[in-house]
Amino acid sequence: MWRQSYGRVTIDAICERAGVKKSSFYHAYPDEVTFAIEAFEFAWKNKTKPWLEPAVAEKVVGNFRRSSRYITTALRDAQTEDLIEIDDADEVARDVLTLVEGDLTQARITNSADPICRLPLSVGRLIAPPSNLTVS
Numbered sequence: 001m002w003r004q005s006y007g008r009v010t011i012d013a014i015c016e017r018a019g020v021k022k023s024s025f026y027h028a029y030p031d032e033v034t035f036a037i038e039a040f041e042f043a044w045k046n047k048t049k050p051w052l053e054p055a056v057a058e059k060v061v062g063n064f065r066r067s068s069r070y071i072t073t074a075l076r077d078a079q080t081e082d083l084i085e086i087d088d089a090d091e092v093a094r095d096v097l098t099l100v101e102g103d104l105t106q107a108r109i110t111n112s113a114d115p116i117c118r119l120p121l122s123v124g125r126l127i128a129p130p131s132n133l134t135v136s
Helices: 011-018 022-028 032-051 054-080 089-110 119-126
Strands: none
Touching: 011 022, 011 032, 054 089, 089 119
């Protein structure tokens, strides 16, 4: 699953790689979904989480905040020019950044660019133009 996307990996391939029989797989896991969830949880606990040393976590959070501030500034500029109507630029910026990060993750998991291709429409739903502005 780490080398390919979740959708492309078969139980046969998992069993072959692990050197176990298919019946043993089904004895331990009722289905591929349960196995995938446990595999991701295992990877998080044993590979990802230890990597997030305090200094690294601080850097990741800093990068996220800088990106959020950049988006906030762009939203405020667009709001000043009456190009969009939003309630709270900071909150919408966090929502946009979360949406982008989520779509990038979905693209990787599904091994498809579709989530990224939908980003403009999805972001547009968050930052609609004012009702009195016609978009050509």
